Amino acid sequence: MPRSEPDAAAVTETTEAYYDSDEADSFYAEIWGGEDIHIGVYETKDDDVATASARTVVRVAAAVDFLAADDRVLDLGAGYGGAGRYLATRFGCEVDCLNLSDVQNERNRILTEKAGLADRVHVVHANFESIPGPDARYDVVWSQDAILHSGARERVLSEVARVLKPGGRFVFTDPMQTDDCPPDVLQPVLDRIHLDSLASPGFYRKNLGALGFEEVAFDEMTDQLRNHYARVRQVLEGRRDEMVERCGPDYVTRMLEGLGHWVNGADRGHLTWGIFHFRKAR
Numbered sequence: 001m002p003r004s005e006p007d008a009a010a011v012t013e014t015t016e017a018y019y020d021s022d023e024a025d026s027f028y029a030e031i032w033g034g035e036d037i038h039i040g041v042y043e044t045k046d047d048d049v050a051t052a053s054a055r056t057v058v059r060v061a062a063a064v065d066f067l068a069a070d071d072r073v074l075d076l077g078a079g080y081g082g083a084g085r086y087l088a089t090r091f092g093c094e095v096d097c098l099n100l101s102d103v104q105n106e107r108n109r110i111l112t113e114k115a116g117l118a119d120r121v122h123v124v125h126a127n128f129e130s131i132p133g134p135d136a137r138y139d140v141v142w143s144q145d146a147i148l149h150s151g152a153r154e155r156v157l158s159e160v161a162r163v164l165k166p167g168g169r170f171v172f173t174d175p176m177q178t179d180d181c182p183p184d185v186l187q188p189v190l191d192r193i194h195l196d197s198l199a200s201p202g203f204y205r206k207n208l209g210a211l212g213f214e215e216v217a218f219d220e221m222t223d224q225l226r227n228h229y230a231r232v233r234q235v236l237e238g239r240r241d242e243m244v245e246r247c248g249p250d251y252v253t254r255m256l257e258g259l260g261h262w263v264n265g266a267d268r269g270h271l272t273w274g275i276f277h278f279r280k281a282r
């Protein structure tokens with residue numbers, strides 16, 4: 001069931017306040033490395049979180065395969081902009097990093113300026129449920145582990161369809177529940193991210209199909225979701241005292257608990273994750 005407008009707006013407000021908070025900013029900067037804050041692709045269980053997370057960007061870019069220097073990319077929920085800088089450096093394309101959090105956007109601007117990419121990577125403060133700009137502007141819409149935060153995911157997908165050019169590509173990752181996940185079992189996971197549902201592969205297939213998209217591929221890597229949350233939890237445990245200093249004991253305790261719920265959800269077969277690639281009809 002789509003949420004009512006006020007409910008979706010309340011979710012957005014809570015998410016914005018969370019990502020703008022000092023605690024969250026310190027946590028993501030310190031534990032994740034402050035460039036990429038999504039699920040990593042691990043070659044060994046001891047991989048550094050930042051290295052594994054950077055690897056995911058390379059994997060998602062490989063799914064897109066090729067971008068021309070005059071292609072324009074929109075990154076939805078861009079965090080600190082690591083993917084945008086990678087794409088601009090690798091392909092020379094222009095990337096609009098759309099994100100709700102001013103705190104993250106500021107860090108994105110500083111990192112982008114330092115990398116000498118400010119002419120190609122643009123930071124836009126906005127809600128992806130209402131994307132600013134004209135129709136058919138982008139060749140690629142990209143998103144990593146962000147759409148889960150929406151209380152109006154159908155609207156996000158309609159906006160993606162609106163701003164993509166005919167034949168344009170939508171590549172994204174999103175932690176999802178499995179299509180056959182029983183009701184209520186994910187409540188502990190959902191409570192931590194202030195939502196009442198996760199999307200599922202079936203949700204994306206149905207809604208994007210109805211919007212005229214064709215599925216190109218789904219590279220399913222649920223094991224990496226499990227690896228990632230377990231690894232982040234282990235790193236946070238190892239740096240517990242320092243992170244309690246930075247983020248406070250409540251934040252750290254809740255985060256450790258929350259990460260444990262993600263690991264359990266994956267172990268029980270209720271969660272899934274991977275790289276989706278869709279193409280909009282010509």
Ligand SMILES: C[S@@+](CC[C@H](N)C(=O)[O-])C[C@H]1O[C@@H](n2cnc3c(N)ncnc32)[C@H](O)[C@@H]1O
Binds near residue numbers: 035081144
């Ligand atoms: C887990 S982080 C992922 C960040 C980035 N995609 C990455 O992979 O490094 C989720 C991101 O989604 C953004 N976000 C959540 N809800 C949003 C909304 N309604 N509109 C725009 N951005 C949103 C958050 O601010 C945050 O940057």
